[in-house]
Structures are given as C-alpha cells and as structure tokens.
Amino acid sequence: MGTEMTSPNSAAGQTKRRAVTIMGVGTAGVTMVESLAGEDFPDATFVAINADGSVPTSRAELVRLESKLLRGMGTGGDPERGRELAEENFEALKNACSGAEVVMLVAGLGGGAGSGASPVIARAARESGALVLAFVTLPFNCEGNQRQRLAQIGLDQLCNVADGVICLPHQKAAKLLEENCGFAETFGASAKVLIEGMRGVWRLLRYRGLIEIHFDELCAVLREQQGESYFAALEASGTTRARDVLEKLPAHPLLDGGAALKQAETVLVSVMGGPDLSMAEVNRVMEDITSQCPNAKVIMGAAVDETFRDRLAVTLIATRRRKHDTSKATQPKTTEAELPAPEFESELIHPSKPERPSARLVPPAPALTAEQREQLLAKQTGRSPRARKTGPRMKQTTLPLDIVNKGRFDKSEPTIHKGEDLDLPTYVRRGISLN
Amino acid sequence: MFDSASIIVGLEIGTSKVCAVVGEMNDEGSLNIVGLGQARSRGVRKGEIVDARVIEEDVRHAIVEAEQMADVEIRSVYLGVTGGHIRGFNNRGVHPVVSADREISEEDVQDVVKNAKAINLPADNSVLHAIRQHFLVDGHVGVTDPVGMLGARLEVDVHVVHGHLNRLQNAIRAVRGIQLEVDEVVFNGLASSLAVLSPAQKELGALVIDIGGGTTDYVVYSGGVIKHTGVLAVGGDHVSNDLAFGLKVPLGRAEQLKIENGSAVVEDAVKGRTLKVTSELGLPLNAVNVEHLHRIMSLRLEEIFQLIAQDLEQAGLLGYLRAGAFLCGGCARIPGVIQLASQVLDLPVTIGKTTSVNGLKSTLDQPEFATPIGLVKFGSFKCKRDARPSLAQNLKSVFSKLLPR
Numbered sequence: 001m002g003t004e005m006t007s008p009n010s011a012a013g014q015t016k017r018r019a020v021t022i023m024g025v026g027t028a029g030v031t032m033v034e035s036l037a038g039e040d041f042p043d044a045t046f047v048a049i050n051a052d053g054s055v056p057t058s059r060a061e062l063v064r065l066e067s068k069l070l071r072g073m074g075t076g077g078d079p080e081r082g083r084e085l086a087e088e089n090f091e092a093l094k095n096a097c098s099g100a101e102v103v104m105l106v107a108g109l110g111g112g113a114g115s116g117a118s119p120v121i122a123r124a125a126r127e128s129g130a131l132v133l134a135f136v137t138l139p140f141n142c143e144g145n146q147r148q149r150l151a152q153i154g155l156d157q158l159c160n161v162a163d164g165v166i167c168l169p170h171q172k173a174a175k176l177l178e179e180n181c182g183f184a185e186t187f188g189a190s191a192k193v194l195i196e197g198m199r200g201v202w203r204l205l206r207y208r209g210l211i212e213i214h215f216d217e218l219c220a221v222l223r224e225q226q227g228e229s230y231f232a233a234l235e236a237s238g239t240t241r242a243r244d245v246l247e248k249l250p251a252h253p254l255l256d257g258g259a260a261l262k263q264a265e266t267v268l269v270s271v272m273g274g275p276d277l278s279m280a281e282v283n284r285v286m287e288d289i290t291s292q293c294p295n296a297k298v299i300m301g302a303a304v305d306e307t308f309r310d311r312l313a314v315t316l317i318a319t320r321r322r323k324h325d326t327s328k329a330t331q332p333k334t335t336e337a338e339l340p341a342p343e344f345e346s347e348l349i350h351p352s353k354p355e356r357p358s359a360r361l362v363p364p365a366p367a368l369t370a371e372q373r374e375q376l377l378a379k380q381t382g383r384s385p386r387a388r389k390t391g392p393r394m395k396q397t398t399l400p401l402d403i404v405n406k407g408r409f410d411k412s413e414p415t416i417h418k419g420e421d422l423d424l425p426t427y428v429r430r431g432i433s434l435n
Numbered sequence: 436m437f438d439s440a441s442i443i444v445g446l447e448i449g450t451s452k453v454c455a456v457v458g459e460m461n462d463e464g465s466l467n468i469v470g471l472g473q474a475r476s477r478g479v480r481k482g483e484i485v486d487a488r489v490i491e492e493d494v495r496h497a498i499v500e501a502e503q504m505a506d507v508e509i510r511s512v513y514l515g516v517t518g519g520h521i522r523g524f525n526n527r528g529v530h531p532v533v534s535a536d537r538e539i540s541e542e543d544v545q546d547v548v549k550n551a552k553a554i555n556l557p558a559d560n561s562v563l564h565a566i567r568q569h570f571l572v573d574g575h576v577g578v579t580d581p582v583g584m585l586g587a588r589l590e591v592d593v594h595v596v597h598g599h600l601n602r603l604q605n606a607i608r609a610v611r612g613i614q615l616e617v618d619e620v621v622f623n624g625l626a627s628s629l630a631v632l633s634p635a636q637k638e639l640g641a642l643v644i645d646i647g648g649g650t651t652d653y654v655v656y657s658g659g660v661i662k663h664t665g666v667l668a669v670g671g672d673h674v675s676n677d678l679a680f681g682l683k684v685p686l687g688r689a690e691q692l693k694i695e696n697g698s699a700v701v702e703d704a705v706k707g708r709t710l711k712v713t714s715e716l717g718l719p720l721n722a723v724n725v726e727h728l729h730r731i732m733s734l735r736l737e738e739i740f741q742l743i744a745q746d747l748e749q750a751g752l753l754g755y756l757r758a759g760a761f762l763c764g765g766c767a768r769i770p771g772v773i774q775l776a777s778q779v780l781d782l783p784v785t786i787g788k789t790t791s792v793n794g795l796k797s798t799l800d801q802p803e804f805a806t807p808i809g810l811v812k813f814g815s816f817k818c819k820r821d822a823r824p825s826l827a828q829n830l831k832s833v834f835s836k837l838l839p840r
Contacts, residue, residue, distance in 0.1 A: 407676045408686060412480045415519055415668040417742065422669050425677035426734040434681060434727045 020205060021045045021100035021130070022198075025118045026082075028108025028137065032191050036106070036198070044202070047096050049121060051085055051113050063096050065089050065117065079150055082116025086124075093124040102205055102215070103130045104198060105162065110139035110147040115154030122161040131215060134162040135198055137190060138169040142372045163219040166201070166231055166317070168194050171367070183371045200233035200315025204270050204301065213270060213301035221268050221299065221319055230260040230318045241312040242281040246288045255318065261289070263431035264296040264318040271301070272315070274308035285314060293318070295430060443818065444501070445810025446512040446615075447623065448490060448606055450479045450649030450672055451765060453497040454804065455512070457505035458792070458811035466815050468794025468808065470505025472497040481668040482517040482623075482650035484605045491612050498615070511616035513810040513817075516606050517623040517650045519668030520599040521563065526554050530589045539572065539581045543589055551593040561600040563622055568592040568660040594661045596622050618814060624652030624664055626809030629816075631761050631787030632656060639758035643787060644743060644776070645806060646736075646766035648672050653743055657755040665746055667739060671766045674735050681731045682723050684712055692728060693769075699736045700771035701729045736772060740779035759783035763805035 022044050024033030030048040037046045051065045065085040086093065097103055103125040107114040114136070122132045136155065139147045159165050170190050181189075204213055232252040236244035255261055269289055271282050282302055290298050296318070368376070409415075409423040416422070420429060427434065443458045443466075457470030474496035478486030502509050528551025532543055552565045570578040572586035581589060607617050628643040640657040649670045655663040671693070679689035696710060708725040747753050760782045766772060767786050777784040789799045789808045798804050 405680065407679055408672060409480070409676060412485070413519075415481065417667070422667070422738075423673065423676075425680050425731065426738045427677070427681065427731055430734065432730075432734065434724075434730065 019043075019045070019099055019101045020104060020202065021047060021097060021102070021125075022104045022106065023047045023049060023096070023121065023125075025049045025105060025107040025121055026051075026111050026113035028111070028114060029106045029118075032106045032108075032194065035191065036195060043206075045100065049093070049096075049113070049117065051082065051117070061096070063089070063092055065113070077112045079112055079116030079154060082112040082114075083120055084116075085113075086117035086120035090120070090124055093121050094128045097125040097128040097130055100125070100128075100130045103132050104202070105132060105134040106136075106194070106198070107134070108137045108139070109151035109154045109158075109167075110143060111150075115150045118154065119157040119161050122158060126161065126163075131219065132162040132164075133201065133219075134158050134165045135194055135201075136165065136167050137194060138167060138171075140170045140372070142368070142375055164221075166197060168197070168231075180370045183369070186369060196233040197231045197315075200231070200270065200313070201317075203272055203303070203313070203315065210304060211300060211302045213268065213299060217299060218268065218317075221266050221317060230255050230264075232316045233313065234316075235311060235313045237311040241310075242284045245312060245314050246285060249289070249314075249316070250292070255316075260318050261293040261296075264293045266299065266319050267293050267296045268299045268317040269301070270303070270315040272303050272305065272308060272313040274310060275304055275306065276310065277302075277304055277308075277312065281312065285312075289316070441818075442505075442507050442509075443811050443814035444509050444512045445515065445626070445807040445812075445814065446494070446498070446610065447515040447626075447807045447810065448479060448484065448494060448609065449476055449647055449806070450482055450670065451647070452476050452803075453490070453493045454807045455494075455497045455501040455509070456798070456804065456807035456811050457501050457507060457509070458794070458808075458815065459505075460815050460818060464815070464819055466792050466794075466812060468792055468798060468811065470501045470503075470507070471795060471798050471804075472499065472501030472504065474500070476648075480649060481519060481670075481672075482647070482666075483519075483602055484609055487605065487609055487612070490609050494609060495613050498613070509615065511618045512610060513814040514606060514610055514617050514620050515623040515626050515806050515810050516563070516598070516603055516620055517647070517652055517666055518598065518602055519650065519666055520602055521596060521622060521664075521666045522598070523594060523596045523664030525568070525662070526551050526565075526593055526595050528552070528591050528593065530591075532587055532589055537585045537587055539584050539586055539589055541582055544570075544582060544591075547589045547591045548593065551591050552595065554595060556597055559600050560597050561603070562595055562597045563603065563620060564594070564596040564625065566594045566596075566625075566661050568594060568662075594664065596625070596664055598622075619817065621810055621813050622652070622664065623647070623650075623806045624654045624666065625661070626807075626813055627652065627763050627787070627805040628654040628656065628661075628809065629812045630789045630792070630805045630809030631763055632758075633791060634659070636758040636761075640755040641758040642743075642747070642756050642760040642780070642782070644740075644760060644762050645764040646670055646739065646762065647764040647803075647806070651739055651743070651764075655747065655750075655752050655756070657752065662755075663747065663750050663752055665743070667742055669735075669739055669742075670764075674732055674766070677731050677735050678728065682727060684720065684723065688712055688720070692723065693732065696725065696728060697732050697769050698729045698771045699733050699769045699775040701726060701733050705729060732769065733771075733775065736766070736769070736775055737779055740776050744780050753781075756782055759785065761785055761787035763787040763802040765803045767802040 020043070022033060022036060024030045027050065030050050033046050033048050045061070047061045047063060049063045049065065105118055105122055107118045109115050118134065122134060125132045136158065138151045138155070155165070155167060168190065204218060205215060232249065232255050234245045234248050234252070261267065267289065269286065271285055273281070286300055406423050414421050414423055441460045443460060445456045445458070447454050453474045453476045455472040456468060459467045459469050461467065474493045476490065476493050478484055478490035478493070484490050498509055528547045530543055530547035530550055532539055534540065548565065548567065552562055556562070569576060569592050570581045571590035572578050572581050572584050573588050578584065603620060607620065610617050624643070624645055627645040631643050632641055637656040638659045643654045645652045647670050649668065649672050651667040651670055653665050654661060675686060675690045675693050678684070678693055679686045682689065684692065705725040709722040710725055712720045712723050714720045744753065760776060760780055762772065762776060762784060763786070773784050773786065786802055787805055789805055792799060792808055792812065799808065
C-alpha cells in the first residue's frame with residue numbers, strides 16, 4: 001500500500017472532543033489542504049490524497065493512490081480511472097479516516113481524482129464511522145463543457161454519499177475580484193473563499209456554543225437542498241463590527257446580491273465573538289438577517305471564544321429548493337440540459353445557467369477576466385473551421401435581461417413599500433416558482 | 436321637484452369606474468338613495484387621475500346617468516379621493532381656557548381643534564380631514580363634549596388625514612371642469628367606513644378594508660372614533676396585471692379570468708386543471724393552469740392583508756377590533772377572499788353591507804358601491820351638522836343681545 005505517514009499530529013487529533021480530519025483530494029484539493037495546514041486550524045489532521053506526486057506536500061499526511069497498471073502516472077483527467085484507483089486503495093483510505101469523527105473533504109471537481117475518487121473517499125470515511133462534509137469547487141465556465149459535466153456528475157454522486165455538500169462554483173468567486181485580476185490570483189481568491197467557509201463550519205464544530213448548532217442540524221440543512229447551497233463567512237472587528245458585518249452581507253457575491261437569502265428555505269447562522277460579545281450585537285445581526293429572509297426557517301447559533309477578542313465572525317449557510325424538482329432518475333439529463341450548450345456562443349451569451357432570477361435585479365455582465373477573454377478568443381480562432389463544420393447546433397439565445405415588465409404600471413409612479421416595488425407580481429418578488 | 440338642499444350626491448372617480456350616487460334626505464333626516472350613474476373609468480391609475488380630458492368625459496357620463504335616474508339636476512357633489520400619497524396620523528391639540536370663570540365655551544373648542552390641525556406637514560401637503568376623537572379637560576380623558584364644563588386646560592385628540600395638495604386638486608379640477616361644484620373632498624376609506632359600519636360596530640372596534648381597482652383604503656374604528664387610516668396603492672389592477680404577466684395572457688383576458696375563474700385560495704381540487712383562453716376572434720390562444728391562476732391571486736391578496744396587518748400591529752390596534760373586519764370594494768367579490776383575510780388578519784371577516792341607508796336595493800347590496808354611498812352619507816351628516824349649529828348660533832345671538840355683559 002502506498003501510504004506514507006508524514007504528519008506528527010494525527011495521533012494528537014484523535015484525543016480531542018471532535019477529531020476533525022481535513023482531506024484534500026486531487027491536485028486542487030491537495031493545494032488547498034496545504035494552504036489550510038498553514039492556517040489556524042488547531043487539532044485538525046490533514047490528509048492529502050492524490051494519484052500522482054505532482055504537488056509536493058510538506059504539512060499534510062499523503063495518501064497516494066497507486067496502481068501497478070499506471071506506474072505512477074495520474075488519472076489523466078478520467079474520473080472512471082480515479083474511481084477505480086480509489087476502490088483499489090479503499091482500505092488505505094479507510095485507515096486514513098480512522099479515528100476521525102468528522103471528515104471534511106476538499107476537492108476541485110471536474111478532474112479525474114476530484115470527481116472520480118472523492119465519492120469513493122466519502123464512502124470510505126463513512127464506513128470508518130465518520131461524518132462527511134464535502135467542500136467542493138466547480139470549474140470555471142471557460143474550462144469547457146466536458147469538465148463542467150464531469151463536475152456535475154461528481155457533485156451528484158457526492159451528494160448521495162456525503163452527509164453534507166457545500167459547493168462553490170469558481171465562476172461565482174471570480175465576481176469577488178477585479179476584472180483584470182491575475183489568473184493565479186483568481187484561483188487563490190476562490191480557494192480563500194472556500195477556506196473561509198470551511199473555517200466557519202469548523203468553528204461550528206469546534207466550539208460548543210452558548211446556543212449550540214448540532215452537527216446533525218447542519219447536515220440536515222445541507223442535505224435538504226440537493227445541491228443549491230450558499231454560504232458566506234464574514235468577519236469584522238472594532239466597535240462597529242456588527243454594522244460592518246451586516247453591511248458586507250448583501251454585497252457578498254456568493255449570496256447573489258441578497259437574492260439567495262430572499263429565496264432561502266433554511267438559513268443557518270452562527271455568530272462567534274470574544275468575551276466582549278454583547279447581546280445587542282447578536283440581536284442586531286440576527287434581526288437584520290431574519291428580516292432579509294422572511295420566508296425561511298432560521299437556525300441560529302452563538303459561541304464565545306477567548307481568542308476572538310474584539311472580533312466578530314458570522315457564518316451563514318443558506319439553502320434553497322432547486323428550481324426544478326427533478327427526481328434522481330432524471331437528474332443527469334437535466335443537468336446536461338442546464339449546462340451551457342456547445343462551445344463559444346454559449347460562452348459569450350450564457351456565462352451561467354440560463355435560469356431566470358426571479359428578482360428584478362439585472363444580472364451583471366458576464367464576468368470574464370482578461371485572460372479568460374484571451375483564452376476564449378484563442379479557442380474560437382483556433383477551432384473556428386472545425387466549429388463551422390460541426391456547427392449546426394448553433395442556436396439563437398436570448399440575453400438574460402430580467403427587468404420584469406410592469407405592464408399597466410409601467411409609466412406610473414412606483415409603489416414602494418419598505419424598499420419593495422409592490423407593482424411587481426408578489427410571486428416574482430417572493431421567488432415562488434409556478435411549476 | 437326637490438329642494439336642492441336635500442339632494443346629496445356622492446361622486447367617486449375610481450380606477451375601474453366613475454360612480455355617482457344621488458341621495459335624498461327628507462325632513463326627518465333619513466337618507467334615501469334615488470339614483471345611480473356609472474361609467475367605465477379610463478384615465479385613472481392607482482386612484483389618481485392621469486388623463487384629465489378623458490376622465491372629464493367619463494364623469495359627465497356618470498353624472499348624466501345619475502341625473503336621468505333620479506330625475507334631478509346635479510349641481511354639487513361630495514367628491515371621494517384616494518391615492519398612495521394620503522396618510523393618516525393622530526395628533527393632540529392644547530388650548531388654555533382663559534375666561535375668568537374657567538367655563539369652556541364653543542370658541543375654546545374651536546380654538547383647540549384649530550391648534551390640533553396646526554401640524555408640521557410637508558410643504559405641499561394639506562389636511563384633508565381632522566376628525567375629533569376625544570377631548571381632555573385638565574388631563575381627564577374621555578370627554579366627548581366639553582362645552583359648559585369647567586377647566587383650565589382643554590386638549591383634543593384628532594385623527595388627521597392629509598395628502599398632496601396638487602394631486603387632490605387634480606380631482607377637484609376635473610369635476611369643476613364640467614361645471615359642478617365640489618361641496619367637500621372626502622377620503623374614500625372614510626366614506627366606505629361610514630357606509631358599512633353601524634354605531635355599535637364603531638364602538639366595539641372595527642376594520643374596514645376597501646380593495647378597489649387601484650388602491651386599498653383601510654380605516655380602523657375603536658371606541659366610536661377613527662383611530663387609524665391608511666392607503667396602499669395596490670388593488671385589483673395589480674391582481675390582473677400579475678395574472679397577465681404570470682399566465683402570459685393579454686391584460687383584458689387576465690381581467691376576465693380574474694372575474695370569471697378567480698379565487699383567493701388555492702384548493703387541492705384545481706390542481707392540474709387547465710382553462711382554454713381564446714382570443715377576441717374565438718381562436719384558441721393558450722391554456723391556463725387554474726392552480727397558477729389562483730396561486731398568483733392568492734399571493735397578491737395575501738400580501739395586501741399582510742401589509743395591513745403589519746401596519747395595524749405597529750399601531751397597536753389589532754387587539755381592539757372586536758367587531759372584526761369588513762371588506763368592500765370590487766375585490767371583495769373574489770371567492771375565498773373572506774377566508775384568506777380571516778386567516779391573515781386572525782379576525783372574523785365579513786363583506787361590508789350598506790344597511791343604514793334606504794333606497795335602491797340592487798345598489799346597496801354590492802360591495803363596490805360602499806364608497807359613493809358613504810359619500811352621500813358623509814354629505815347628510817354635514818347637512819345635519821350645518822343645520823344644527825346655525826340654530827344654536829341664532830339662539831345664542833338672541834340671548835347675547837338680551838343679556839347685558
């Protein structure tokens with residue numbers, strides 16, 4: 001078995017109350033775990049799982065998925081191969097998870113190890129008696145159709161085995177950044193967002209709060225929604241920290257500009273502060289959040305930690321029901337349909353799923369960085385002859401313009417009540433779908 | 436044939452219809468409805484006039500019809516107004532009693548009411564009504580008529596309804612444009628409540644919700660006086676507009692669907708049922724899911740009631756409505772709206788009936804005529820009140836002449 005023990009703190013982790021093992025799967029996962037290990041996560045065990053040795057690991061225990069057939073080569077982006085490799089090394093994976101109460105799985109979906117192996121690893125972790133929370137990223141739109149599809153299949157499989165899945169599309173994280181931000185920087189920022197979220201969840205697990213959120217509650221929230229979850233972790237310090245946090249909240253890109261909250265079914269909020277955390281602050285944060293999600297069930301937790309002097313951290317996980325209540329049997333089909341249709345025209349016109357946000361907010365222009373644009377251009381020019389040959393699938397698409405026509409009240413003075421335009425149909429504002 | 440003073444006309448320029456009701460007051464002061472004129476309204480959105488020329492024509496039609504039916508010539512009307520700009524709040528006026536014997540006189544009462552009206556309004560707003568609630572004499576609450584009482588300090592609580600002056604003027608101008616006088620301008624919600632509520636219900640505490648075409652007006656009575664008024668610029672037009680948007684049918688069809696197949700509650704029985712919508716030429720347009728139709732309507736109406744409930748809760752009045760809520764206006768006809776309203780408001784809800792007036796039975800039975808009938812009723816109160824003080828004034832002047840000061 002190709003298992004090497006490099007981490008000294010694996011034994012220490014087991015004695016703690018909630019032994020947490022953080023596992024990175026695939027190149028993206030390993031990179032992320034490396035940076036996580038450098039951060040402030042006391043008492044956690046770090047495990048890196050990869051098929052090839054392409055990413056050096058210094059701070060995490062490495063489990064290499066090996067097979068005699070491949071002779072040290074990686075999965076080559078084939079999830080099937082990733083799955084087989086993981087099955088072959090199932091016992092080693094189980095060993096790596098042993099003793100952990102909670103396994104946090106970190107992976108970038110879309111590649112071989114990420115999409116193929118992580119569902120198997122999640123199963124291994126469950127069989128060894130741990131609860132599994134998966135934190136996964138979805139590829140950028142520009143990474144291509146195939147990768148998106150693989151990622152989606154991987155996500156569906158992971159949803160079936162893991163206790164909870166929190167997923168972060170890279171494309172959304174890119175909105176956090178300036179348009180002409182560096183390529184590596186974009187990935188870094190995306191990883192950072194995920195780390196923030198992990199840290200928030202990790203805090204939930206580690207600190208037994210004054211108002212505690214049980215782990216099973218968290219899992220129930222994450223299970224319910226079948227894939228569409230939004231999370232935000234915010235932190236602020238100083239005397240105006242409660243206000244600062246609340247100001248940042250609607251601007252958080254992962255919450256779709258507040259629309260995610262409005263349509264949320266369940267919202268889990270954890271407030272974390274130092275000994276100086278006041279009731280008024282907790283109250284203020286909770287009141288503001290509850291007022292933003294009038295239709296949701298809000299689960300709240302609060303905890304105090306000595307090291308949090310003068311700081312306030314709010315972790316928020318919102319889930320909403322999927323737009324299409326598809327059963328498991330039809331799921332792969334719909335995911336395919338939802339994916340951007342072939343090649344370049346979809347890149348230009350449909351950067352995201354052609355779902356129609358039910359708010360009157362106009363979606364921002366497709367967020368492409370300069371690199372992405374260049375890449376896109378290169379792809380188009382390079383493949384244009386072939387694309388033309390095989391291009392009967394080009395179709396006229398419509399821009400996702402979402403200004404709801406106010407019909408009769410188009411030209412009259414809008415009726416604004418507490419910031420809501422009452423002229424728009426109620427069901428549109430409340431995000432209730434009619435299907 | 437009638438003395439013109441005993442003829443009282445209420446005119447409502449609504450979003451869906453212009454309606455004139457002619458009432459006749461006999462010598463005993465009882466009111467009889469003798470005429471009704473209606474015209475489809477075209478130039479009004481959300482209760483406010485947007486096309487003055489068109490609306491003038493509509494008003495003329497309605498007035499002519501009412502004149503023919505009642506066989507009278509209409510010279511002046513009580514005009515109902517509404518709109519999202521109208522607000523109501525409670526205010527208290529104070530006046531020191533200065534006379535040597537500390538007896539409160541009629542002038543003191545007038546002064547204190549004047550003080551209560553002197554409030555800080557936005558520059559272009561004007562007071563529409565200042566309705567007396569209670570007097571306080573030296574801090575003692577619950578005095579209804581302080582004249583003749585002794586006291587050093589007279590206070591009064593009034594409910595002030597105010598609105599945007601120019602927008603109120605628009606309605607008045609439209610009526611003056613066809614050579615009619617406006618006796619008084621009355622807030623529609625107030626008029627509806629006058630038509631619908633009996634004195635006993637006002638005493639117990641009642642909420643009147645008038646959901647018209649363009650606006651929803653509501654008034655709260657408690658202890659016999661008006662405690663709260665409000666306007667939401669949302670009404671039946673919004674329901675139709677929501678349907679047109681959600682079901683992708685033309686606005687006219689949406690209106691028709693609302694009237695013929697609408698419901699304020701979604702029942703399990705309608706799940707999966709569809710209706711065929713045809714165009715003007717009888718060609719099939721598309722099929723409409725009945726469940727969606729009802730759900731869109733239900734959500735909109737539910738929201739209206741929720742907003743009202745929120746407002747009343749803020750005002751702390753929800754606990755005082757022992758007589759329940761009364762619905763009027765066109766939307767009160769929607770099936771299931773009573774059930775929905777009582778669910779949201781948690782009150783007994785009934786359709787408001789205009790029982791305190793005699794006359795045309797067909798008119799009185801319908802919830803959409805509550806406002807114009809209420810306007811006539813307002814007018815009748817006004818006539819009675821004007822008649823009474825003049826008599827008292829006369830007597831007073833006689834006595835003051837006789838008695839040396």
